[in-house]
Amino acid sequence: MTAGLLEGKTAIITGAGSGMGKAAAKVFAAQGAKVVLADLNRDAANLTAEEIGQAGEVLVVQTDVGDDESVQYLIKEAVDKYKNLDVLLNCAGVPQFFTPIEEMSISEWDKIMNVNAKSIFLTTRHLVPHMKKMRKGSIINIASIAGIRARPGLNAYCASKGAAIMLTKALALELAPYKIRVNAINPGPAETPMLGKFLPGDEEKVEEDKKKIFLDSVPLGTLIQPEDIAEAALYLASDLAKAVTGEIMNVDGGRGI
Numbered sequence: 655m656t657a658g659l660l661e662g663k664t665a666i667i668t669g670a671g672s673g674m675g676k677a678a679a680k681v682f683a684a685q686g687a688k689v690v691l692a693d694l695n696r697d698a699a700n701l702t703a704e705e706i707g708q709a710g711e712v713l714v715v716q717t718d719v720g721d722d723e724s725v726q727y728l729i730k731e732a733v734d735k736y737k738n739l740d741v742l743l744n745c746a747g748v749p750q751f752f753t754p755i756e757e758m759s760i761s762e763w764d765k766i767m768n769v770n771a772k773s774i775f776l777t778t779r780h781l782v783p784h785m786k787k788m789r790k791g792s793i794i795n796i797a798s799i800a801g802i803r804a805r806p807g808l809n810a811y812c813a814s815k816g817a818a819i820m821l822t823k824a825l826a827l828e829l830a831p832y833k834i835r836v837n838a839i840n841p842g843p844a845e846t847p848m849l850g851k852f853l854p855g856d857e858e859k860v861e862e863d864k865k866k867i868f869l870d871s872v873p874l875g876t877l878i879q880p881e882d883i884a885e886a887a888l889y890l891a892s893d894l895a896k897a898v899t900g901e902i903m904n905v906d907g908g909r910g911i
């Protein structure tokens with residue numbers, strides 16, 4: 655891979671304490687970016703920072719991406735420290751157990767919509783004024799293949815990711831005059847701590863179900879790795895993608911076909 659693709663750039667990554675966000679933080683730092691690590695779980699984000707160590711410059715900000723005040727604080731801290739912010743990677747997300755719609759509680763529905771969809775509105779609304787002044791920026795939203803290809807029982811999750819995808823397209827058009835690019839990535843079933851949380855049951859059954867439900871649905875025959883998503887995000891964050899906006903990129907081993 656070409657080194658230094660993000661040299662001189664600053665990136666905010668939400669969900670940077672685990673899975674894809676953590677992988678992206680490492681890849682972005684290795685490519686020269688200064689990285690703001692935002693996660694609800696401060697210890698997890700601190701661990702990501704430790705793992706990056708001397709290999710990059712990072713700032714950890716504990717953030718609840720579903721809460722407007724918390725997001726406002728994140729952007730203020732990031733702007734105070736780095737002034738210019740080039741990249742926003744919205745990666746934080748929550749899963750949903752397979753739940754029949756009539757058993758879905760309103761509080762669980764609201765939580766999933768808040769963290770997976772409203773968070774994109776909140777982070778964007780606070781960061782865009784800064785990007786508009788710079789007349790450049792790259793916003794990348796981690797949606798899901800579940801946003802275009804449904805699974806039974808994942809009603810709120812699919813709806814939240816569908817919202818993330820359409821919001822990406824709406825913002826891409828709205829922000830294009832300011833040279834702010836907005837794209838999304840649809841990961842397929844990925845080997846992160848989240849995957850097992852879609853499935854109820856004991857651990858043995860979870861492993862069996864992961865294979866039956868998720869692995870067997872991927873034509874390429876392997877689960878997606880967090881690094882696969884990090885590298886797709888790297889492309890979209892970098893100037894290599896300067897002509898790309900409004901794109902919804904499936905990184906899914908063919909699951910979406």
Ligand SMILES: NC(=O)c1ccc[n+]([C@@H]2O[C@H](COP(=O)([O-])OP(=O)(O)OC[C@H]3O[C@@H](n4cnc5c(N)ncnc54)[C@H](O)[C@@H]3O)[C@@H](O)[C@H]2O)c1
Nearest residue numbers: 669671672673674694718719746747798841843844846848
């Ligand atoms: N794992 C998969 O199979 C899969 C597939 C498609 C899409 N996705 C999406 O990819 C993204 C990353 O998922 P992952 O698999 O790396 O999950 P993960 O569970 O490994 O990491 C998610 C991170 O988000 C953080 N988070 C949760 N709620 C938050 C909040 N309110 N504020 C701030 N941070 C919060 C968690 O603390 C965690 O560090 C999510 O948006 C997820 O929906 C995952």
